[in-house]
Amino acid sequence: MSIWEYANPVKFMKTTDRILPWSVALAAITLGIGLVWGYFFVPAAENFGGSVKVIYVHVPAAMMAINIWVMMLVTSLIWLVRRHHVSALAAKAAAPIGAVMTLIALITGAVWGQPMWGTWWAWDPRLTSFLILFLFYLGYMALWSAVENPDTAADLTGVLCLVGAVFAVLSRYAAYFWNQGLHQGSTLSMDEQQHIADVYWFPLLLCLAGFILFFIALVLLRTRTEIRARRLNALEQRERMA
Amino acid sequence: MKSLKKKRRIQVLAVAAVALVISTGMIGYAMRDGINFFRAPSQLATEPPKPGETFRLGGLVEKGTLKRGEGETITFSVTDGGATVPVKFAGVLPDLFKEGQGMIGTGKMEDGVFVADEILAKHDENYMPKEVVDALKKQGVYEAPNS
Numbered sequence: 001m002s003i004w005e006y007a008n009p010v011k012f013m014k015t016t017d018r019i020l021p022w023s024v025a026l027a028a029i030t031l032g033i034g035l036v037w038g039y040f041f042v043p044a045a046e047n048f049g050g051s052v053k054v055i056y057v058h059v060p061a062a063m064m065a066i067n068i069w070v071m072m073l074v075t076s077l078i079w080l081v082r083r084h085h086v087s088a089l090a091a092k093a094a095a096p097i098g099a100v101m102t103l104i105a106l107i108t109g110a111v112w113g114q115p116m117w118g119t120w121w122a123w124d125p126r127l128t129s130f131l132i133l134f135l136f137y138l139g140y141m142a143l144w145s146a147v148e149n150p151d152t153a154a155d156l157t158g159v160l161c162l163v164g165a166v167f168a169v170l171s172r173y174a175a176y177f178w179n180q181g182l183h184q185g186s187t188l189s190m191d192e193q194q195h196i197a198d199v200y201w202f203p204l205l206l207c208l209a210g211f212i213l214f215f216i217a218l219v220l221l222r223t224r225t226e227i228r229a230r231r232l233n234a235l236e237q238r239e240r241m242a
Numbered sequence: 243m244k245s246l247k248k249k250r251r252i253q254v255l256a257v258a259a260v261a262l263v264i265s266t267g268m269i270g271y272a273m274r275d276g277i278n279f280f281r282a283p284s285q286l287a288t289e290p291p292k293p294g295e296t297f298r299l300g301g302l303v304e305k306g307t308l309k310r311g312e313g314e315t316i317t318f319s320v321t322d323g324g325a326t327v328p329v330k331f332a333g334v335l336p337d338l339f340k341e342g343q344g345m346i347g348t349g350k351m352e353d354g355v356f357v358a359d360e361i362l363a364k365h366d367e368n369y370m371p372k373e374v375v376d377a378l379k380k381q382g383v384y385e386a387p388n389s
């Protein structure tokens with residue numbers, strides 16, 4: 001038994017068939033509870049008032065936007081090195097989800113920024129690198145559909161993914177590298193000091209888990225679709241040859 | 243990529259990754275003045291802005307200096323602990339703007355006073371319920387995270 005067995009499309013289909021309903025159900029439960037708790041049952045925050053609630057969409061979406069790119073980077077590297085097709089297809093399947101997450105984070109950030117900071121948008125290092133990450137997502141998807149040969153497309157997008165990883169990393173750490181920006185540092189951190197009071201923290205944890213599970217469900221579903229589309233393509237080609 | 247052997251593919255990717263990291267680090271270091279969003283008051287003291295130059299000034303609104311003037315004009319001082327700059331502004335302030343909080347203003351220096359045409363609020367990464375903060379303040383044990 002090795003982990004690479006799951007790169008076999010048949011094995012992948014069989015395994016995900018069992019995982020998929022569970023991840024959908026868990027995502028629905030955690031997201032449902034987390035969002036309802038976050039939007040209806042938390043008190044107003046010092047300085048922020050009710051606007052603190054934007055955190056329950058903004059932070060998970062921003063986190064997923066960055067993490068999805070990292071996931072695409074890992075699967076692209078596996079494709080480039082070991083040439084498992086399922087891996088390349090998983091990266092392709094994740095891109096539109098990541099693009100939507102980035103867009104959600106940008107929009108909720110603007111809506112939050114207008115009353116709190118006094119501006120919809122500023123060319124702050126963190127905001128700017130996040131916008132570039134969004135453009136990278138669009139470019140990544142465009143490159144996939146622009147190249148006819150699927151293997152070449154996977155190679156080229158894999159390299160693009162490596163370059164785009166710069167901005168995924170920058171959007172997370174820009175507030176530390178250039179500390180004179182508008183966006184504050186991270187609220188969630190592994191260190192001992194808690195920046196966020198428990199009443200906000202627990203629903204936020206649920207929302208984070210919900211977004212992760214939701215992504216897992218979507219990416220499995222989309223990867224399965226990609227595998228089936230490719231099988232269909234192969235069948236059609238065989239038909240034409242015959 | 244297809245024509246290369248597996249070992250060579252790994253080598254190419256490793257070199258590409260290292261090159262990317264180094265180039266990003268060098269660009270980020272070289273352009274840090276442009277990438278940084280604002281200047282702090284003590285930076286103004288060491289590197290004064292050119293006459294008439296528009297720039298952003300960031301720091302904390304010093305406690306006890308906020309004065310509402312005639313009409314819409316307000317004045318206050320911005321500090322970063324090292325230096326203090328007086329600021330004049332006429333316009334609408336964001337919700338988070340108050341004494342002891344962070345702010346970033348865009349404007350010019352005129353006779354030693356920073357005349358801002360736009361003011362943004364900068365907050366920190368702390369989220370506390372209002373009632374808890376009020377209770378702590380009442381007991382006199384509340385410490386503002388950035389003071």
